[in-house]
Amino acid sequence: MTSIDTTLAPAAPALRTASLSRRIWKQAFASFEFRLGLGVFLVLALAAAFYPEISGIDPTKMVVRDRLLPPMFFGDNWTIAHPLGTDQIGRDMLVRSLVGLRYSFLIGVSTVAVMLVIGCALGMLAGYYGGKVDAVIMRLTDAQLSIPMIILAISVLGVSRPTIPAIILVLGLSSWPTYARVTRSVVMTERKREYVRAAQVMGASNLRIMLRLLAPLILPPIIFVSVLDVARMMIFESILGFIGLGVQPPTPTFGNIIADGRKYLLNAWWIATLPGVFLGLTLTSINLMGATLERARNRVYGGVS
Amino acid sequence: MTEAKPVLSVRDLTVDLVLGDGPAAARRPLIEAISFDLKPREILGIIGASGSGKTVLSRALVNWIEPPLAIAGGSVTYKDRNILTLPRGEMRALRREIAYVGANPQGALDPTLPVGRQIVEKLRAVAPEIDRKEAEERAIALLDAVRIPSARSRFHEYPSQFSGGMMQRALIVDALVSNPAFLVADNVTQPLDVTVAAQVLRLMRELTVRFDTAVVFVSSSLPTVAEVADTVLVLEGGRVVERQATKSLVSAPTHAYTRELIGQIPQLWTDTSAPAATAEDAEPVFSIRDATRSYKVRKRGTFAAMSTVRAVRNVTFDVFPGENFGVVGESGCGKSTLMRLLSRLELPDSGVVLADGKDVAKLSGKELMQFRKNFQLVLQDPFSSLPPRTAIGAILEEPLRTHGERNGKAIRERVLTVMHEVGLPASLYDELPLGLSAGQRQRVNVARAMVLAPKVLIMDETLSSLDQTEQFKLLKIFEDLQALHGLTYVFISHDLAMVRRVCNRVAVMYLGEVVEIAGNERLFFDPGHPYSRALLSAVPTLEARRYKPEDCLLEGEPPSPIDLPPGCSFASRCPNVFDRCRVESPALTVRGRSDFAACHLVDPHGETARELVEEPA
Numbered sequence: 076m077t078s079i080d081t082t083l084a085p086a087a088p089a090l091r092t093a094s095l096s097r098r099i100w101k102q103a104f105a106s107f108e109f110r111l112g113l114g115v116f117l118v119l120a121l122a123a124a125f126y127p128e129i130s131g132i133d134p135t136k137m138v139v140r141d142r143l144l145p146p147m148f149f150g151d152n153w154t155i156a157h158p159l160g161t162d163q164i165g166r167d168m169l170v171r172s173l174v175g176l177r178y179s180f181l182i183g184v185s186t187v188a189v190m191l192v193i194g195c196a197l198g199m200l201a202g203y204y205g206g207k208v209d210a211v212i213m214r215l216t217d218a219q220l221s222i223p224m225i226i227l228a229i230s231v232l233g234v235s236r237p238t239i240p241a242i243i244l245v246l247g248l249s250s251w252p253t254y255a256r257v258t259r260s261v262v263m264t265e266r267k268r269e270y271v272r273a274a275q276v277m278g279a280s281n282l283r284i285m286l287r288l289l290a291p292l293i294l295p296p297i298i299f300v301s302v303l304d305v306a307r308m309m310i311f312e313s314i315l316g317f318i319g320l321g322v323q324p325p326t327p328t329f330g331n332i333i334a335d336g337r338k339y340l341l342n343a344w345w346i347a348t349l350p351g352v353f354l355g356l357t358l359t360s361i362n363l364m365g366a367t368l369e370r371a372r373n374r375v376y377g378g379v380s
Numbered sequence: 381m382t383e384a385k386p387v388l389s390v391r392d393l394t395v396d397l398v399l400g401d402g403p404a405a406a407r408r409p410l411i412e413a414i415s416f417d418l419k420p421r422e423i424l425g426i427i428g429a430s431g432s433g434k435t436v437l438s439r440a441l442v443n444w445i446e447p448p449l450a451i452a453g454g455s456v457t458y459k460d461r462n463i464l465t466l467p468r469g470e471m472r473a474l475r476r477e478i479a480y481v482g483a484n485p486q487g488a489l490d491p492t493l494p495v496g497r498q499i500v501e502k503l504r505a506v507a508p509e510i511d512r513k514e515a516e517e518r519a520i521a522l523l524d525a526v527r528i529p530s531a532r533s534r535f536h537e538y539p540s541q542f543s544g545g546m547m548q549r550a551l552i553v554d555a556l557v558s559n560p561a562f563l564v565a566d567n568v569t570q571p572l573d574v575t576v577a578a579q580v581l582r583l584m585r586e587l588t589v590r591f592d593t594a595v596v597f598v599s600s601s602l603p604t605v606a607e608v609a610d611t612v613l614v615l616e617g618g619r620v621v622e623r624q625a626t627k628s629l630v631s632a633p634t635h636a637y638t639r640e641l642i643g644q645i646p647q648l649w650t651d652t653s654a655p656a657a658t659a660e661d662a663e664p665v666f667s668i669r670d671a672t673r674s675y676k677v678r679k680r681g682t683f684a685a686m687s688t689v690r691a692v693r694n695v696t697f698d699v700f701p702g703e704n705f706g707v708v709g710e711s712g713c714g715k716s717t718l719m720r721l722l723s724r725l726e727l728p729d730s731g732v733v734l735a736d737g738k739d740v741a742k743l744s745g746k747e748l749m750q751f752r753k754n755f756q757l758v759l760q761d762p763f764s765s766l767p768p769r770t771a772i773g774a775i776l777e778e779p780l781r782t783h784g785e786r787n788g789k790a791i792r793e794r795v796l797t798v799m800h801e802v803g804l805p806a807s808l809y810d811e812l813p814l815g816l817s818a819g820q821r822q823r824v825n826v827a828r829a830m831v832l833a834p835k836v837l838i839m840d841e842t843l844s845s846l847d848q849t850e851q852f853k854l855l856k857i858f859e860d861l862q863a864l865h866g867l868t869y870v871f872i873s874h875d876l877a878m879v880r881r882v883c884n885r886v887a888v889m890y891l892g893e894v895v896e897i898a899g900n901e902r903l904f905f906d907p908g909h910p911y912s913r914a915l916l917s918a919v920p921t922l923e924a925r926r927y928k929p930e931d932c933l934l935e936g937e938p939p940s941p942i943d944l945p946p947g948c949s950f951a952s953r954c955p956n957v958f959d960r961c962r963v964e965s966p967a968l969t970v971r972g973r974s975d976f977a978a979c980h981l982v983d984p985h986g987e988t989a990r991e992l993v994e995e996p997a
Binding site: 094095268269271272274275276277278279283287288291292304374376377 | 761
């Protein structure tokens with residue numbers, strides 16, 4: 076014995092029937108942060124899904140009479156019909172922001188999904204097989220890393236028409252190398268563990284070991300980190316929208332709303348600010364949920380409860 | 381003779397484990413009210429099962445107690461001062477007189493600095509008045525004294541270039557270099573092979589005479605302690621239950637716990653109820669023929685040159701159904717490579733491994749799955765062999781799912797049956813392996829192999845990480861499982877006592893070769909190979925030895941498998957070596973009915989030699 080055992084021997088654990096994932100969810104749900112995050116997220120999601128249709132307001136309809144109305148309780152000519160005010164040509168900001176949220180969120184999440192799938196798959200292969208496979212994949216990764224993302228995006232989207240799938244692909248394909256690197260290094264250490272050998276002796280194929288044994292072990296922390304990337308990708312989409320290579324007007328996205336509102340910042344600050352507020356709210360709620368889940372996961376896997 | 385003043389006296393020492401903060405913290409005593417004196421030149425043995433507070437005690441003796449542990453009371457008096465209450469600065473000055481050697485030699489030295497430099501560094505930290513040159517000379521002289529070959533050049537080598545045994549010696553030098561008055565040796569022999577451990581023990585005894593050092597020798601194995609100690613302290617649950625001179629402790633233990641400990645020590649020669657050799661007319665389940673496996677490693681100090689490590693060389697043996705076959709040898713002898721060959725994790729470079737008469741290299745598809753099902757492996761390390769974040773039930777279900785079982789209910793039932801068979805409570809089904817003890821983890825390992833209902837289990841050092849009591853229980857389970865399912869076991873181990881207890885036939889390996897195959901009785905009472913005798917002589921035991929270490933083993937360690945000397949590979953350590961051994965490698969020679977040994981001194985007609993024996997190699 077070299078180590079001093081500091082954990083008290085558990086007093087005969089009571090029969091617990093709940094599976095591990097149920098215990099994690101229960102732990103997370105018991106915390107205030109998770110519920111707050113979930114609440115905000117649900118309100119935003121439901122609003123984005125239903126409000127534009129239910130309210131019957133067309134996000135592209137111009138009403139020049141109502142232009143540049145301030146949000147509720149600001150200034151003196153606000154109306155209940157446009158709770159978050161209107162933009163320079165009288166379009167309702169609430170509906171525009173919610174529709175923008177839809178697109179931004181769609182693009183953010185699918186981009187991260189593309190990144191994760193490509194990065195983790197390549198990283199897993201490289202780390203698991205090692206040798207030549209590893210060398211080829213890692214040199215590809217280096218090559219990809221050497222191309223600045225914004226230049227790639229400008230050249231691809233500038234040549235072809237910037238549709239939503241194209242934007243997703245361009246953003247996703249340009250940021251996977253980090254994931255490949257991280258996955259590879261984790262897989263390389265886990266691969267040498269004895270339980271991988273045990274699985275081989277049981278007759279498990281390489282694919283099975285990768286998907287059923289290694290993936291559940293290494294992916295959760297990576298996925299947690301990738302939630303932060305959803306935010307980054309939403310901002311990138313806004314940047315593309317801002318320089319006119321994102322989703323094309325009149326479809327509202329955060330990027331082009333901000334780009335439009337920039338000119339009116341002095342006399343109508345809300346046009347450029349509101350998309351930012353929505354972006355912030357969404358990301359805060361996602362991060363709150365992610366952090367609590369991660370903490371619950373660590374507690375359960377750490378044996379604390 | 382007047383009673384010498386004790387070097388160290390311990391009075392009512394109590395150490396608590398403190399969980400939580402402030403006055404509400406939960407305290408649990410780990411060691412309680414321990415008192416003893418250590419006389420100059422004495423070797424005091426401390427023995428106890430794992431969890432009895434040995435390590436805590438040995439650290440308390442050198443004032444190395446860190447949160448969450450806390451000293452609750454008592455004193456450790458050295459030179460009329462209680463070192464537990466000394467201020468830090470004064471304690472540092474005392475460090476040169478108090479030394480500690482731990483159980484993990486590889487972890488104790490910085491891998492990026494040469495060994496010698498680290499020893500000098502340490503000496504100069506506690507004794508800054510010694511200049512570098514003098515410190516170096518002293519370290520080299522000591523390295524020489526602990527018999528590290530060519531100490532002067534070894535001084536500049538890195539820890540990775542030292543073998544386990546040499547490393548432990550280097551650490552002893554590290555501890556002795558400041559000329560301490562007493563040395564605490566915490567389980568120093570545990571990670572070492574028996575023959576090397578025997579050498580380290582011999583060294584310990586010499587040191588007390590040569591350097592006037594008193595030694596506190598902590599170990600979990602009573603035979604090891606009995607080998608070196610003058611007096612033995614028995615710890616149980618943090619308390620001293622017995623203190624006696626070694627001889628009388630072994631012959632007349634007074635406390636029930638000591639008697640139990642002594643009762644659990646397996647006996648090599650006194651106990652004659654060893655399993656007999658099985659009949660060999662059956663078809664062998666495993667048969668390995670002339671298998672050789674070598675690895676390419678980068679040559680040290682070069683950029684691209686490769687050298688070959690011949691890990692397994694021309695190994696040939698059969699394993700028959702229903703028997704317990706043992707493979708013994710020290711670390712680095714190729715046991716693990718052999719395990720990988722038998723379990724088809726790797727294929728031999730030449731030669732074949734036959735399982736049920738089929739060459740495992742040619743298996744594929746359905747046949748391979750069938751082989752996987754029938755031949756299962758139980759791994760060595762109880763900690764890294766279980767995926768850390770999978771529930772135990774799911775770990776045990778996985779092999780069944782791999783083999784195409786889809787019915788969830790049937791899977792669960794099968795898993796629960798096997799868990800019951802190996803003695804795991806059903807309540808662990810949804811638990812993580814996290815809180816399990818090493819013994820329970822090994823049960824999960826055995827259950828994972830058993831769940832497929834195999835015919836053969838290969839045990840790769842499965843029991844070596846467990847203490848005596850747990851080993852006992854698991855061996856019982858193995859016996860029950862064998863009776864229930866008619867299993868065949870292949871035990872790969874370095875523990876001769878365990879092999880003596882369970883195996884029908886034993887193969888002894890040295891540097892990748894099988895040097896002897898013999899039935900249990902024959903191997904232990906009439907070994908044919910000098911290496912088998914050396915191994916037997918080095919086993920720590922309380923019995924009168926049949927073989928004296930002085931006669932059977934020369935100093936030194938096995939040669940590296942990279943540069944194998946020509947001739948017999950044991951020649952460099954063999955006491956009976958003669959000229960022929962250095963040029964010609966002996967082949968396995970039949971001795972008696974079914975036993976083989978590879979030595980030029982074996983007389984093939986020494987016993988009832990059977991006619992028309994096929995040459996085994």
